[in-house]
Amino acid sequence: MVFDQMSDYGESNVSSERSESRGNHFMSSWYLYIAKCSDNSLYIGISNNVDKRIVRHNQGDGATWVKQHGAAEIVYRELYQNYLEARHREMQIKKWSRVKKEHLVSGLKP
Secondary structure, eight states, X not given: OEEOSSOOOOOOOHHHXXXXXXXXXTSSOEEEEXXXXXXXXXXXXXXXXXXXXXXXXXXXXXXXXXXXXXXXXXXXXEEESSHHHHHHHHHHHHTSOHHHHHHHHHTXXX
């Protein structure tokens, strides 16, 4: 696992991301990301291309959460070897309190 808060990775678009999530997602790199919405709420997701995914979220093509809580910016990301590792981490973090999530984003021990 590699932690990277704001680097640019990947070349695929969301449509290939979706097909990858149904196909060969076990072999490619995936990211867990945390985005902060304009109302300061946090959204946790996974993608094989975070930068393009956040653009799609902000264009209204993504999670209902982001549509309801306003434009989002990436504030944290972690790199994983495959979809399943990223998905496991996503489920783990979604169960955390907001304070624990904020500590992770700020670099403090959660």
